[in-house]
Amino acid sequence: MLTRGMRLRLxxxxxxxxxxxASQLALADVAAQAGMSPFHFIRRFAAxxxxxxxxxxxxxxxxxxxxxxxxxEGSVTQVALSVGFExxxxxxxxxxxxxxxxxxxxxxxxxxxxxxxxRMPPLLVPGCLALMTxxxxxxxxxxxxxxxxxxxxxxxxxHRSKP
Amino acid sequence: MRIRLNSVLVDDQAKALAxxxxxxxxxxxxxxxxxxxRWISVRSPEGGDAELTLEPNANxxxxxxxxxxxxxxxxxxxxxxxxxxxxxxxxRNAGVEFTREPMQAGPVWxxxxxxxxxxxxxxxxxxxx
Numbered sequence: 001m002l003t004r005g006m007r008l009r010l011x012x013x014x015x016x017x018x019x020x021x022a023s024q025l026a027l028a029d030v031a032a033q034a035g036m037s038p039f040h041f042i043r044r045f046a047a048x049x050x051x052x053x054x055x056x057x058x059x060x061x062x063x064x065x066x067x068x069x070x071x072x073e074g075s076v077t078q079v080a081l082s083v084g085f086e087x088x089x090x091x092x093x094x095x096x097x098x099x100x101x102x103x104x105x106x107x108x109x110x111x112x113x114x115x116x117x118x119r120m121p122p123l124l125v126p127g128c129l130a131l132m133t134x135x136x137x138x139x140x141x142x143x144x145x146x147x148x149x150x151x152x153x154x155x156x157x158x159h160r161s162k163p
Numbered sequence: 164m165r166i167r168l169n170s171v172l173v174d175d176q177a178k179a180l181a182x183x184x185x186x187x188x189x190x191x192x193x194x195x196x197x198x199x200x201r202w203i204s205v206r207s208p209e210g211g212d213a214e215l216t217l218e219p220n221a222n223x224x225x226x227x228x229x230x231x232x233x234x235x236x237x238x239x240x241x242x243x244x245x246x247x248x249x250x251x252x253x254x255r256n257a258g259v260e261f262t263r264e265p266m267q268a269g270p271v272w273x274x275x276x277x278x279x280x281x282x283x284x285x286x287x288x289x290x291x292x
Contacts, residue, residue: 001261002277003262007236063221
């Protein structure tokens with residue numbers, strides 16, 4: 001049973017894991033703040049949120065990085081460091097595994113879609129059911145992630161879904 | 164005008180498709196790549212023509228809404244079941260975390276679980292006629 005107290009502690013831990021200012025906080029410390037042993041924390045977090053705390057933290061970093069890249073803010077290296085990765089190489093590998101293309105290729109592809117500097121391309125912030133309309137109205141974006149993955153990610157282990 | 168479409172916000176579409184089909188048991192319906200995301204829908208194996216779309220929560224407003232509902236313990240949507248106790252046992256055995264075990268709310272039985280995509284989902288059983 002997921003009690004109210006446990007739900008709120010897991011919710012706060014999730015926010016902490018997504019916080020770029022807390023990117024150096026050890027998972028054991030996040031678990032301690034949630035009042036659980038690391039083992040119990042990892043098991044419970046994964047059962048409720050579908051990712052381990054580590055997977056969730058990496059996913060949030062990659063999503064923030066993707067937004068920064070789409071906004072044209074900073075170099076790939078600067079983006080990697082600012083979201084909490086320790087090396088640009090590790091960042092590029094993780095980005096490619098998740099999104100099917102290297103960060104540099106993503107940025108090149110997205111920049112022409114920038115309506116105005118500093119403003120997110122609409123397809124990165126889909127509104128309610130906006131995808132339905134977008135499916136028909138934006139052919140320039142119709143190339144699927146799997147096609148990109150096959151073309152640009154060299155390792156056969158690179159695919160969009162997580163293990 | 165008909166109501167045939169409902170949607171749930173999800174924090175990861177691939178993970179959501181795995182949970183809504185593999186764990187809950189819905190059937191995959193549409194899966195169309197749309198730029199950075201996918202138009203994914205599932206339907207019930209028990210029939211009906213309603214589709215449920217698994218919608219990315221990438222919009223910050225969507226994420227804030229989803230997280231606020233979770234924090235307040237409010238389900239995003241509800242699905243009807245014939246035997247809530249059997250569903251509860253089945254999902255519990257599959258590792259699903261419930262925030263509310265089956266309880267009677269007036270003539271209706273309800274239960275609430277976490278869908279691993281950032282939401283609480285209610286299931287309910289209507290009284291037998």
